[in-house]
Amino acid sequence: MFDLIEKLKEHLRHASVSTDSSFKQGMAGSRTFLSDLFSEMGLSVEIVDTDLHPIVLAKRGGDPKWPHVIIYGHYDVQPADPVELWKTEPFSPIEKDGRIYARGAADNKGPQMAHIAAVAELLEENPELPLRITFLIEGEEEIGSPSLLPFLENRREELSEADLVLLSDTLSPSAEQLVVTVGLRGIVVMDVEFEGPNSDLHSGLHGGAVYNPVQALCEVCASLHDEGNRVTIPGFYDGVTEVEDWEREELERLGSSESEYKRFLGLDSLHSLDGYTPFEAIRYLPTLEFNGIGGGYQGEGSKTIVPAKAMTKISCRLVGSQDPEHVGELVKQAILDRTPEGIKVRVEMGHKGAPYLVVPPGKPNSPGDMPARLKQAFEATEKAISSEFDKPPLFLREGGSIPIIADIKNVLALDSVMIGLFLPEDNLHAPNESMNLEVLKKGIRVSKKVLEAIAGG
Amino acid sequence: MFDLIEKLKEHLRHASVSTDSSFKQGMAGSRTFLSDLFSEMGLSVEIVDTDLHPIVLAKRGGDPKWPHVIIYGHYDVQPADPVELWKTEPFSPIEKDGRIYARGAADNKGPQMAHIAAVAELLEENPELPLRITFLIEGEEEIGSPSLLPFLENRREELSEADLVLLSDTLSPSAEQLVVTVGLRGIVVMDVEFEGPNSDLHSGLHGGAVYNPVQALCEVCASLHDEGNRVTIPGFYDGVTEVEDWEREELERLGSSESEYKRFLGLDSLHSLDGYTPFEAIRYLPTLEFNGIGGGYQGEGSKTIVPAKAMTKISCRLVGSQDPEHVGELVKQAILDRTPEGIKVRVEMGHKGAPYLVVPPGKPNSPGDMPARLKQAFEATEKAISSEFDKPPLFLREGGSIPIIADIKNVLALDSVMIGLFLPEDNLHAPNESMNLEVLKKGIRVSKKVLEAIAGG
Numbered sequence: 001m002f003d004l005i006e007k008l009k010e011h012l013r014h015a016s017v018s019t020d021s022s023f024k025q026g027m028a029g030s031r032t033f034l035s036d037l038f039s040e041m042g043l044s045v046e047i048v049d050t051d052l053h054p055i056v057l058a059k060r061g062g063d064p065k066w067p068h069v070i071i072y073g074h075y076d077v078q079p080a081d082p083v084e085l086w087k088t089e090p091f092s093p094i095e096k097d098g099r100i101y102a103r104g105a106a107d108n109k110g111p112q113m114a115h116i117a118a119v120a121e122l123l124e125e126n127p128e129l130p131l132r133i134t135f136l137i138e139g140e141e142e143i144g145s146p147s148l149l150p151f152l153e154n155r156r157e158e159l160s161e162a163d164l165v166l167l168s169d170t171l172s173p174s175a176e177q178l179v180v181t182v183g184l185r186g187i188v189v190m191d192v193e194f195e196g197p198n199s200d201l202h203s204g205l206h207g208g209a210v211y212n213p214v215q216a217l218c219e220v221c222a223s224l225h226d227e228g229n230r231v232t233i234p235g236f237y238d239g240v241t242e243v244e245d246w247e248r249e250e251l252e253r254l255g256s257s258e259s260e261y262k263r264f265l266g267l268d269s270l271h272s273l274d275g276y277t278p279f280e281a282i283r284y285l286p287t288l289e290f291n292g293i294g295g296g297y298q299g300e301g302s303k304t305i306v307p308a309k310a311m312t313k314i315s316c317r318l319v320g321s322q323d324p325e326h327v328g329e330l331v332k333q334a335i336l337d338r339t340p341e342g343i344k345v346r347v348e349m350g351h352k353g354a355p356y357l358v359v360p361p362g363k364p365n366s367p368g369d370m371p372a373r374l375k376q377a378f379e380a381t382e383k384a385i386s387s388e389f390d391k392p393p394l395f396l397r398e399g400g401s402i403p404i405i406a407d408i409k410n411v412l413a414l415d416s417v418m419i420g421l422f423l424p425e426d427n428l429h430a431p432n433e434s435m436n437l438e439v440l441k442k443g444i445r446v447s448k449k450v451l452e453a454i455a456g457g
Numbered sequence: 458m459f460d461l462i463e464k465l466k467e468h469l470r471h472a473s474v475s476t477d478s479s480f481k482q483g484m485a486g487s488r489t490f491l492s493d494l495f496s497e498m499g500l501s502v503e504i505v506d507t508d509l510h511p512i513v514l515a516k517r518g519g520d521p522k523w524p525h526v527i528i529y530g531h532y533d534v535q536p537a538d539p540v541e542l543w544k545t546e547p548f549s550p551i552e553k554d555g556r557i558y559a560r561g562a563a564d565n566k567g568p569q570m571a572h573i574a575a576v577a578e579l580l581e582e583n584p585e586l587p588l589r590i591t592f593l594i595e596g597e598e599e600i601g602s603p604s605l606l607p608f609l610e611n612r613r614e615e616l617s618e619a620d621l622v623l624l625s626d627t628l629s630p631s632a633e634q635l636v637v638t639v640g641l642r643g644i645v646v647m648d649v650e651f652e653g654p655n656s657d658l659h660s661g662l663h664g665g666a667v668y669n670p671v672q673a674l675c676e677v678c679a680s681l682h683d684e685g686n687r688v689t690i691p692g693f694y695d696g697v698t699e700v701e702d703w704e705r706e707e708l709e710r711l712g713s714s715e716s717e718y719k720r721f722l723g724l725d726s727l728h729s730l731d732g733y734t735p736f737e738a739i740r741y742l743p744t745l746e747f748n749g750i751g752g753g754y755q756g757e758g759s760k761t762i763v764p765a766k767a768m769t770k771i772s773c774r775l776v777g778s779q780d781p782e783h784v785g786e787l788v789k790q791a792i793l794d795r796t797p798e799g800i801k802v803r804v805e806m807g808h809k810g811a812p813y814l815v816v817p818p819g820k821p822n823s824p825g826d827m828p829a830r831l832k833q834a835f836e837a838t839e840k841a842i843s844s845e846f847d848k849p850p851l852f853l854r855e856g857g858s859i860p861i862i863a864d865i866k867n868v869l870a871l872d873s874v875m876i877g878l879f880l881p882e883d884n885l886h887a888p889n890e891s892m893n894l895e896v897l898k899k900g901i902r903v904s905k906k907v908l909e910a911i912a913g914g
Contacts, residue, residue: 019758079760082657143758171662185661189759198723199542202886204642204857205628207744207774209718209735211728214747214769215682222679225672261666266655269799271668278666287664290671291762296749297770301476301600302646302807303536304772304858305748305886312671313754315761317664342726350759400661401761429659429762 001124004117004444005095005437007037011075011109012093012102018053018076019143026091027053027139030075034058034137041120043135050147053139060123060133067373067454068132070159070414071119072167072404073112074141077104078429085431099434106426110435111168111443112137114421118447131455134162138404141169144187144351145404152411163373165408165416166450168443170398171428172420173254175439178385180378181418183397184405185286186318186355188328192217192335194310195344200296201306210306211342214295217310220338224288224331228274231288233334236327241320243284243397246363250394251279264424282399287317288331317401324352353403358415360395373454377417380453384446385419393419419446458581461574461901462552462894464494468532468566469550469559475510475533476600483548484510484596487532491515491594498577500592507604510596517580517590524830524911525589527616527871528576529624529861530569531598534561535886542888556891563879567892568625568900569594571878575904588912591619595861598626601646601808602861609868620830622865622873623907625900627855628885629877630711632896635842637835638875640854641862642743643775643812645785649674649792650768652801657753658763667763668799671752674767677795681745681788685731688745690791693784698777700741700854703820707851708736721881739856744774745788774858781809810860815872817852830911834874837910841903842876850876876903 011033015026031054035045038058048055053076080090080103088094093102100110115135122129136159138148152159170181196213197206226232256279262270272281281287295310297303316327332347339345359366360378385393398420405416421443427433468490472483488504488511495502495515505512510533537547537560545551550559557567572592579586593616595605609616627638653670654663683689713736719727729738738744752767754760773784789804796802816823817835843849855877862873878900884890 019760020756079754079756081754081756081760085656187661187761189761191759196724199884199887199889200539201722202857203744203746203748203772204644204774204855205881205885206722206739207746207772207856208738208742209727209729210722210724211726212747214750215678218675218678218747218750219682221672221675225676265658265663265667267653267667267799269668270666271797271799272666281665282663285665287660289660289664289761289763290669290675290753291660291760292753292755292764293671293675293767294751294755296747297536297538298749298751298768299477299536299538302648302770302772303476303538303748303886304644304646304746306746307749310750311755313759315660315664315759317661340728342724342728398661399664400659424662427656428662429760430656432656 001121002040004113008100008110008113009093011113012100012104013091015091016076016104016139017079018140020079027076031056031139034075037116038135041123048151050151052147055139055147055151056135056137058135062132063130066130066132068134068162069451069454070134070136070162070165071115072165073115073135073137073169074108074139075137076139076142077107078142082431087432098437100437101432101434103433105433105435106422107428107433108141108169110440111421114168114440114443115166115447117444118451121444122448122451129455131451134159141402141404144189144353146351148404149407149411152407156411160412160414162414163371164377165414166377167416168419168421169402170400170418170420171422171424173256173424175423175436176389177254177391178389178393179396179420180360180381180393181398181420182360182395183357184355185399185401186322186324186353186406187315187401187403188318188324188352189313189315189350190328190332191348191350192312192314193346194339195308196342197306197308200308203304203306206306211340212306213310213343214307216340216343217295217312220335221290221312223338224334229271230273233330235330237286239321239323240286243280244365247397250396254394254396283397284319286319286322289315291315317399319355322355324354328352353401354406356406356409357397374415377450377454380450381417381419384449388442388445419443458578459497461570465557465567465570466550468570469557469561470548472548473533473561473596474536475597477536484533488513488596491532494573495592498580505608507608509604512596512604512608513592513594515592519589520587523587523589525591525619526908526911527591527593527619527622528572529622530572530592530594530626531565531596532594533596533599534564535599539888544889555894557894558889558891560890562890562892563883564885564890565598565626567897568878571625571897571900572623572904574901575908578901579905579908586912588908591616598859598861601644601810603808605861606864606868609864613868617869617871619871620828621834622871623834624873625876625878626859627857627875627877628879628881630713630881632880632893633846634711634848635846635850636853636877637817637838637850638855638877639817639852640814641812642856642858643779643781643810643863644772644858644860645775645781645809646770646772646807647785647789648768648770648805648807650766650803651796652766653799654763654765657765660761660763664763668797669763670767670800671764673797673800674752674769677792678747678769680795681791686728687730690787692787694743696778696780697743700737701822704854707853711851711853740854741776743776743779746772748772774856776812779812781811785809810858811863813863813866814854831872834907834911837907838874838876838903841906845899845902876900
């Protein structure tokens, strides 16, 4: 077996930021790393070209009657910005107090490594293990996986004969309480640009005569939520479904404390849609969020101008049967309708993905026709986590989005078993991201037990 | 006489950006340039230290009974941002089609050079000219002249025995129609910072539970103007005085065309306070303007976060008896009061300056006790401009701010004769700033005539 920590560090040194074209080298390095690792493990590796970042596909074949698991992961990471808030270099992994600090440590290179290590150990211990395994590691998760859907459609025949997908790219609330995620929010993102005068203007010579694009953008953005934090766009909430009773019970068992959550975030108060707790809002409600805003002079000191332009980046999280395309259009139209005279507006749609839901076995609304191997995987997951973490997992919907999960369901008709291996304190998408190594090691043992159960079933 | 164009280019090569501490070298280079030039002209030069950027003071003394003119200018310039919109290098002056392109060409190095060249020629032609001249060239005009008030107070005795101040740091509407500015708006600027969670958050894991600081900032900023573009802060308009009839007549003689103004700005529509034309609004009304806004991710692609922070830069232009300190406090308090729970807010006041007004001779409300040499200067200015530009100047209040003019009035009890030598198409405070060389050359002749008239009076 390879040295887990050293291998993970090696992967983390590749700055595989997919959203920024200046990180091409880090993306290529990450692919080579994975390709070499899978080859060492005896898997056959294919680098599948796409329009942007290639997919790493690694296979252990075998008897067609053997069960077949697809293990999903992504080798791309979020940008490290704001870099000045990192205490260590984002792409120079540091091991400290049982954690590894680096961009991508938790999202997704650490958890992904748990499954890779599990497979490596299993095959070393039992080279005859009756299980077919396909690693599908993509490079565009952080930008909405635009190439994965065409890939799945191209390979539909080959991949759809698998039994299920296994992955760890979701959150657990603590190192003691794991969550198996059974639902994900959808997403749609867009860039909005406001343009006023054809150039930045002297605010003394022209101030008072023209609509300031920053002011106009603020006014339009401010109009998108009412005082109860409800999105004011007609039709926005169409398709939002109410939560099942057993889901509310699992959420209660989670025992989240608002005061602890506030302390964790450094906030005096939380702010969710009227009528929902913050924890319900995260999982069961859609959002319209401003990811960034910019315009005019942001440097040191002052620059007394009327800016020529202003921009904002918006993302919406979606639930139930909300359609990302449709919601994106609603938001775009609302922005266009509300932009005042004197301002040119451009709304450019970005990536999107549908919401997802699987009801696990043993619940009042579990489907009677769940495939046996999927059922087995869920049951083995519950058992393995209960044993390794001394506590059964909770089956919860989550606030994040992995559009690929809905795509896999739609194209391959496969459900996913999502074992949460990163934690709130891991600082995903934020400075000083890290991975808890104890959770990582337990995760390997859980993955091994689940894969063994599927193989033996 | 020195080569005017070469000397101006030499000055423009010094990147004297006062607001950004990384341009210290450009500031120092600009001072050395001025110091050398004044020395060559036979003036005695003093570099007066201040808390930030030193003042260049150059004097031609003489008989205490001679008239004494202070010629004001500033050697600092605005930042060149956004640099990518410049067609040439901002600090590599280029002469093209009768213009010089560079940051600071029009604001203020070009117009300032007109007076320097005028004095150089006058002294060459008549070394015995009975006129005392003090050049006062400061380095902090673009950041609100914080050191000039203490300087004036320190040198009150020496400077207040002058008769008037002459300067060119104001706008004329065209190369054919010069304006003598008789009023300036005051200013107060501030930085506003909103802070939410202690770190950027994953918008999937936390979106819906916390108040997004960008959203909160947009809501507060949007609340500061009503639909008629009136500032909604109680007391904001206190002290705003209505305009005199003769001022309205001068403005009409200006003959500004809204359609031409729109074409110049590249706008379909203008946007002034209800009840005022855009041209009235610029000169006679206060504003609350957003000079910049920022927060979260502004780079390529998307980053699905709830940003930890957001900021905006605000400047207010003031008129009449509005007090910058008081208005600044009103705006600050309104922002504090309107900031929602869950957001920490910080408002930091920046530079400020009072509004200014002098009523020139020959108007219905001209003061009867105007000092003879000031009256003479105004009359000579009207005559010189009428002759050099074939059209008498208009006496107008202007929308810009030169806080030093109100300070000079308050501390030294001196009024200023402000001859506008830059034009709307000169792109002040914007990319591709330039100076019209024909106006510059006529400006030299006007300055010579005015100085000769004062000397001979």
